[in-house]
Amino acid sequence: MKNAIAALALLAAALLPAALRAEEPPLRAGDGGGGFGHLTLMDGVRLRLTGYVDAGFFGTQGDGTAYVRDAGKLLHPEYQGVVPWVFLGDPWGNPINSQGDSADLGLDRTNVPRFDPIQSGGHPSFLVNMVNLGLAASFGESFFFESSIGFEPRQGLLGSSGDQFDVDLAYLEWVPFKAVDLHVFAGKFESTFGIEYRTRKAPDNFGITPSLISRYTEGELTGLKVRGAFFDQRLTVNLAVSNGGTFTEKFAHFFNEIDLNGGKTVSGRVSLLLPLPITAEIGASGEIGAQDEQRSDATVQWLAGADLRVTVRDLTFKGEILRGHADGGGIDQAARLHVTGWYGELQYQLLPWLGLLGRVDRRKADLLAFPNLYLTDLLRFTAGVRFDISWNLIAKLEYLHLVEVTGPEIPDDVFTSSIIFRF
Amino acid sequence: MRNGWFILTIIVAAALPAAAAPGSISGTVKLAGGSGPLAVVYVEKGPDAATRAEPASKELEQKDTEFRPRAIWVRAGDTVHFTNRDNFYHNVFSPTPGNQFDLGLYRGGGAKSLELPRAGEIDVYCNIHPNMKAKLLVVPDGRSTEVASDGSYTLAGLSPGDYVVVAWSAGHEPVRREARVRAGEAVRADFSLRPRDASAAHLNKNGEQYGRYK
Numbered sequence: 001m002k003n004a005i006a007a008l009a010l011l012a013a014a015l016l017p018a019a020l021r022a023e024e025p026p027l028r029a030g031d032g033g034g035g036f037g038h039l040t041l042m043d044g045v046r047l048r049l050t051g052y053v054d055a056g057f058f059g060t061q062g063d064g065t066a067y068v069r070d071a072g073k074l075l076h077p078e079y080q081g082v083v084p085w086v087f088l089g090d091p092w093g094n095p096i097n098s099q100g101d102s103a104d105l106g107l108d109r110t111n112v113p114r115f116d117p118i119q120s121g122g123h124p125s126f127l128v129n130m131v132n133l134g135l136a137a138s139f140g141e142s143f144f145f146e147s148s149i150g151f152e153p154r155q156g157l158l159g160s161s162g163d164q165f166d167v168d169l170a171y172l173e174w175v176p177f178k179a180v181d182l183h184v185f186a187g188k189f190e191s192t193f194g195i196e197y198r199t200r201k202a203p204d205n206f207g208i209t210p211s212l213i214s215r216y217t218e219g220e221l222t223g224l225k226v227r228g229a230f231f232d233q234r235l236t237v238n239l240a241v242s243n244g245g246t247f248t249e250k251f252a253h254f255f256n257e258i259d260l261n262g263g264k265t266v267s268g269r270v271s272l273l274l275p276l277p278i279t280a281e282i283g284a285s286g287e288i289g290a291q292d293e294q295r296s297d298a299t300v301q302w303l304a305g306a307d308l309r310v311t312v313r314d315l316t317f318k319g320e321i322l323r324g325h326a327d328g329g330g331i332d333q334a335a336r337l338h339v340t341g342w343y344g345e346l347q348y349q350l351l352p353w354l355g356l357l358g359r360v361d362r363r364k365a366d367l368l369a370f371p372n373l374y375l376t377d378l379l380r381f382t383a384g385v386r387f388d389i390s391w392n393l394i395a396k397l398e399y400l401h402l403v404e405v406t407g408p409e410i411p412d413d414v415f416t417s418s419i420i421f422r423f
Numbered sequence: 424m425r426n427g428w429f430i431l432t433i434i435v436a437a438a439l440p441a442a443a444a445p446g447s448i449s450g451t452v453k454l455a456g457g458s459g460p461l462a463v464v465y466v467e468k469g470p471d472a473a474t475r476a477e478p479a480s481k482e483l484e485q486k487d488t489e490f491r492p493r494a495i496w497v498r499a500g501d502t503v504h505f506t507n508r509d510n511f512y513h514n515v516f517s518p519t520p521g522n523q524f525d526l527g528l529y530r531g532g533g534a535k536s537l538e539l540p541r542a543g544e545i546d547v548y549c550n551i552h553p554n555m556k557a558k559l560l561v562v563p564d565g566r567s568t569e570v571a572s573d574g575s576y577t578l579a580g581l582s583p584g585d586y587v588v589v590a591w592s593a594g595h596e597p598v599r600r601e602a603r604v605r606a607g608e609a610v611r612a613d614f615s616l617r618p619r620d621a622s623a624a625h626l627n628k629n630g631e632q633y634g635r636y637k
Contacts, residue, residue, distance in 0.1 A: 026502050026536035029522040029545065029561075048629060138631045146634075173632055181624040183632065229624070233554065279488070313487060314510045349510040352531030391512050391528045 050134040052422035054202040058096040059124035062411035064104030066094040066402060067374065075407060076375065084371040088407035090363060090378045094400060095209040096416040097129035098202040099152070100248075103414065117154040117162065128153045129418065130202060134169070144173040168220055181233065185225040191246040192225060192238040192267045193217045193285040194320050195307045203422040206316075206347045206355060207384040208398040209414075212363035213341035216303055216324055217285075219248040219255060223264065234275070239268040244292040245301055254292045254301065254326060254335065263290025263297035271307075279311040291326050294334035301326035301337070319344040328368060339365035357384035357398070364405075377405040394420045444607035449577035452570045452590045456618045461494040462592040463560060464576045464614070465567030467542075467599065469586035476565040480536075482506055483547070483557060485513045490547060490557035494593030496569075499542045499561050506534040514550035516628040519543070522561070525550075525628055544591070548625060553633040556625070558593040590614035 067089030073080050075088065096103050096118070105116040118127065134148040148169035156162030171187030191197035194217040199205040210218065223242030229235070245265045247254035267287030274280040284306050291301040305322030321342040328336025343361030350356055359382040367374040384398035400414040452462050466472075480502040484491045486509060497503060505515045509531050516525040522545045526535040539545075542563040549555035570576045570590075578588065583606045591597040595616035602610045627633050 024535070026538045027524055027526060028538045028540060029517065029524045030541055031524065046630065048631075136629075136631060138629070141626060141630070144632050175632065179620065233624075311488070349531075352510045388512070388530065391530070 045137055045139050048136045050136065050423065051132050052201070052203050052420055053131050054098065054129040054418055054420045055127070056097060056129050056208070056416060056418040057124065057126050058103060058120070058414065058416040060094060060096075060103040060120065060122055060415075061413045063106070063122040064094070064102075064118075064120045064412075065089075065091070065106035065122075066102065066410060066412040067091050067106065067376075068408060068410055070375075070407075079373060083368065083373040085373065087372060087374045088376075089374075089404060089410050089412070090212070090365075090376045090402075091374070092215060093212065093363070093376070093378050093380065093402055094412045094414045096127070096414060097418065098200065098205050098208060098210065099130065099150075100210045100214060101129075115162075117152070117164065119155045132201065141178070142175050144175075146171060146173070181229040183227045185227070185240075186223075188220050188222045189225055189240075190220060191218055192221065192240045192269050193246045193287055193303060194269070194305055194322070195281075195283065195309055195318060196320060197246075202418060202420050203394065206386065207345075207357040207359070207382065208396050208416055208418045209382065209400060211320070211341075211343035211345070211359065212361040212378065212380060213320065213322055213339075213343060215247065215249050216322060216339065216341075217246050217305070217320070219244075219246040221246065221265075221267065222257070234273045236271045236273075237268070238270075239266075241266055242289075245287050245289060245303065247292065247301075254337070256292050260293065260295050261290045261297050261299075265289025265301075267303075279309070281307075281309045283307045285322075291328070291334055294330055294332040296330045296332075296334075299327045299330050299334060314349040316347040317344065318347075333370045335367060335369040337365065337367050339363065339367075341365070353388045355386040355388070357382070357386065359384075362405075375407065377407065379403040379405050392422055394422075396420075445580045446583055446604035446606060447577055447579040447581055447609045448586065448588055448602050448604060448612050449575070449609055450611045450613040451574045452576060452592075453574060453613070453615045454592055454595055455616060456594075461492065461496065462570035462590065462595075462616075463496045463562070463567055464570060464578060464588060464590050465496075465560075465562040466578065466581070467563065467587045467589045469566070469604075470582045470584035472564045472566055478502065480504060483559070484508050485515070485549070485555070488552050488555060490549075490555055493556070494558040494560070496560035496562060496567070496591075497539055498565055498567070499540055499563055501539055501561075503537050503539060503559065504534050505537065507531050512551060513555070514628070515547060516550055517545050517547050517559075518626070518628070518630070519545045544597070546625070548628075550628045553624070553627070560591055560593075588612055590616060592616055595619055 067087050070076050070086040070088055073086055076086050079086050092102050103120045131151040137145045150166045152164045154162040171185050171189040174184045196214050197218045200218045221240050221242035225240040227238045242265050243259035244256050269283050269285040271281055271283030286304045288302040290297045291299045303324040307320040309318040324339045326337040328334045341363040345359040348356045361380050363378050365376045381401045387395040396418045398416050402412045478500045481495050481497055482504045485507045507513045512528050512530050514528045539561045542561045545559040547557040547559055568576050581604045583604050586602045589597050589599050596619055598614050600612050602612050604610055
């Protein structure tokens with residue numbers, strides 16, 4: 001009985017809000033406090049290790065896929081004799097984690113090699129979404145290096161492990177002037193398009209899954225970038241020249257680590273923090289260059305978009321709209337794309353430990369990746385909740401309801417969850 | 424003999440008030456480019472203060488991703504409570520040499536306290552939100568006053584002697600002036616402060632750029 005009371009007292013003490021517990025003695029300025037911790041290996045170079053682990057559990061309707069084949073082209077007879085296969089829906093419309101991985105990519109009926117990293121077959125499953133390690137180094141106040149590597153334990157096939165790793169960031173940042181907020185980046189760095197790239201990693205994302213258009217905006221760029229903030233940070237300009245664009249389209253129709261062509265991609269964003277008593281930021285982004293995954297400099301892909309972010313107390317709205325195009329064709333039979341899409345997301349931090357999320361997004365696209373044609377007109381509703389257990393530990397739940405606006409309705413709703421430990 | 428005592432009494436009576444009579448420094452503080460959130464005039468150097476005030480405390484809130492107010496002043500030895508009134512995490516730190524501190528991360532509803540034993544101007548930031556900035560002025564002792572809305576100030580009750588007086592504003596470069604205070608006299612010292620250059624970005628608590636999410 002005594003043990004039970006003692007345990008209950010301990011539990012109550014642990015659950016009490018910090019403010020109600022005995023007040024901590026004040027720290028003294030000049031004593032340093034708990035920060036300023038670095039690993040120093042060489043004189044003047046400070047190193048810091050960061051990272052996170054993201055594990056989750058998910059379940060899907062149907063067989064876990066979010067698209068179907070238009071067998072016999074009954075719904076689209078206009079493509080009879082034009083392309084061998086027509087698919088309806090969005091293979092990546094039912095993501096289960098922050099990387100946007102689909103629960104299942106379905107059967108490969110076309111014998112085109114592709115990697116299906118999860119292959120849940122519609123069965124609920126636990127999954128380690130990501131183990132991420134980052135190393136940051138700074139030299140003086142002008143030079144900063146950051147790298148980030150993601151490890152993803154995935155489904156293997158015929159004895160191969162299937163596990164992946166991805167160096168998503170590796171850049172040097174140079175700040176040439178003390179009095180001007182100007183940064184020069186070289187290497188592999190964050191996107192310059194829109195605002196969603198800021199929350200592409202699980203600990204930074206309010207919810208779990210990315211928007212339907214994140215596949216066009218979140219890709220890291222390899223090249224050179226300049227970012228400047230002016231007029232008391234009210235005007236920000238981001239400009240980059242890179243191998244390819246910001247696409248991360250998961251069938252790799254629009255992404256190369258090493259450029260296959262000589263034409264580079266120019267991308268940028270201009271944003272304005274409005275002079276209002278609330279935080280309101282509007283931005284316009286664009287990118288144009290030789291299309292990725294093909295050899296011709298004359299085959300072009302482009303993106304144009306606008307974004308808005310408004311924060312009023314504990315409520316944040318963010319939204320983006322974009323339009324994109326890739327010529328496709330040529331000797332490589334490159335993929336052709338026409339896409340429009342948008343999302344609007346509301347985030348409400350109801351309590352210090354409890355946040356609510358609502359999002360609506362839409363993607364309308366036709367993607368011809370010969371011999372496949374994917375026709376998509378998808379509307380998606382997302383509801384989520386997050387628990388900030390501590391700064392280092394976050395738990396999230398999310399439900400995604402997919403509505404195929406045209407074409408057959410597919411049973412492809414998703415429930416997913418995530419628990420993240422960051423350091 | 425009686426006359427002798429009478430004269431001595433008059434001399435002592437005349438001399439006593441002169442030795443004890445405090446002086447004052449007063450004047451105006453002109454802030455170029457408009458008023459800042461706070462302007463203070465304080466004694467940086469001078470004869471020892473007659474009395475030492477008990478340590479006090481003030482609050483600096485974190486609300487709507489801002490420090491509120493954006494500038495406060497306290498005396499050396501006072502305590503500042505940093506209260507997080509947002510529903511999300513904040514950090515409070517300062518890289519100011521001699522007054523460096525890091526209160527760590529704490530969630531909404533939490534508060535941390537900081538004792539400030541050393542005088543000086545302290546830059547205060549949040550390690551998560553680069554736009555959160557505040558200035559904390561720690562004055563050496565109680566001989567300080569806020570500048571009134573019409574720009575006037577008075578430092579009263581000063582012992583005679585030589586002083587260094589500072590006019591300080593969060594948005595302006597501080598200005599120092601020397602002043603000699605005589606018993607019972609009011610000395611005038613006017614200040615004109617130029618705006619600070621606030622365009623430069625600061626580093627995070629690790630001495631690094633705030634990161635890629637801009």
